[in-house]
Amino acid sequence: MKKIRICVPIRHFIGSLVMLFLITGCSPQNDRKQILEGDPDNGGIILPDGFSALIVADSLGFGRHLVVNDNGDIYMALRQLNDGKGIVCLRDSNGDGRADIIQYFNDYPGTGIDLHKGYLYFASDEEVMRYTLIEDQLLPEPSRELIASGFPEQNQHRAKIITFDDTGYMYVNVGAPSNACMESTRTPGSPGMDPCPQLERHAGIWQFKDDVSNQTQLEHGYRYATGIRNAVALEWNHAVDKLFLVQHGRDQLSQFFPALYSEDDGVNLPSEEFFLVEDGSDFGWPYCYYDHQKGKRVLAPEYGGDGEITGRCESTTDPIMGFPAHVAPNDLLFYDGNMFPDRYKNGAFIAFHGSWNRAPQQQEGYYVVFVPFKGEYPSGEWEIFADGFAGKEIIMSPGDAVHRPMGLAQGPDGSLYISDSRRGKIWRIMYHVD
């Protein structure tokens, strides 16, 4: 029997070839990069040149925030139970980009959802809980571990939003239970409570340990920042190690104070504000709002303001950027993937759910914008990145919109995922190098 002898360098070469084949051939990410193309109509949305989109799944329920695991599995929170469950889990088992395994999980509806340290964290309107992920399985362990609770009951702005830093802390948005802390809620001419008692337990960001069970807001929560009306778009930026959020600004200036504000004022004021949040930041709600046309924060009419006076608002922290009024920022994502062109790296994507309180005038928003960043600050103007979700050009009432962009997530290959609150659609946006 003749022995085939292969010299050592050639053996190493063959070995390397086999390894290379295994690495490239078995990596689904690489396959996707080459194979996946967007839908011919980009799933009905409009994107910049070079980008395409496909519909991952549709009709999943009323979608809220979503997150994508390293293996491509998607978890989306639902604002209303679907078949008794509040999280929808999706898997694409054949690599065509479309979810072919869809399972529902968890008994609570909610908004906040994230993956952290091998757990699926989920925030109902009352509590933050987590579930242990099981390797290779789509559904996590069914038993839930309560992380934070004891938040006050509220109707307005009750969605809890979560994000995590790299040093063991979780941040939770507790929205204001009112529009502007009026003595009589949303009543024309009612003065604001002064001081506003709602600031003690609401209208701020609370910090908790990320891996300790059964924490409560009163006992363990630390008020990290205050004067924030509601932050559905809340995100830790790991590149600069800071917390950022985009606030839902106050409503109904002209409806409640017609002598001070015209209908146009009510439509165009105040700005939706983009905040860089430091420990101890105070952004002025309910006493103040930001007038982006004047470039300053002014005193609210509930507290003696007339649209000009700044008063106590001078000591509050300015936003890093202002957006048009009432467009409803509902998610924020700092892009750190490698698929999109370099200018998108570490920049911010913001999903604007779209306005309701510009009525009777035309509504605004219903798009996803991009803000380029350098370090901690925007390095250019904001621009519309994805549009056309509403399915029609002129939206007079939110009910006219076929879809509304709600949540944002980044996939392991750098794709951007967008959820829809109206019909539960998920888009996956990719960039193609020719």
Added chain:
Amino acid sequence: MWIKRLMVFGIFFGFSLYLISCINRDPDRSSGETDITLSDTILSVGKTLYETHCLSCHQTDGSGVPGMYPPLTNTDWVSGDKNRLIETVLYGIKGEIEINGMIYNQEMPPQAYLSDHEIASILSYIRDEFGNGASIILKQEVAAMRNKNQELK
């Protein structure tokens, strides 16, 4: 004596017919211009008041805001029981309600600062508009609900 009774009955019967004609308003009808003017006035006043006090949440077309503020279309909250509707406006509403498969859980503030006439006009407008086609509400009906609840206090 019987003449007096007949007169009282006649006046009462005539007034009832007049009210019924207002309630069952048909804009395409060629006769009864006085009736149309009365209900049209109520509805036009109601529309203006709706725009000032209700439109920002419930929207120009009454479609509301999905998941936030309920629609005023295709729901018996508007076209059904008048008293429940009047009380909703007078005293507001809290807690979860479900309309056409969607859950709403925002607080509607009380609008008791509006007069009986204003509330009646707004409610007549929303019951007539948005494809609802329900009967109008009189200010006496609003007053009755307001008084009933004041007596309870």
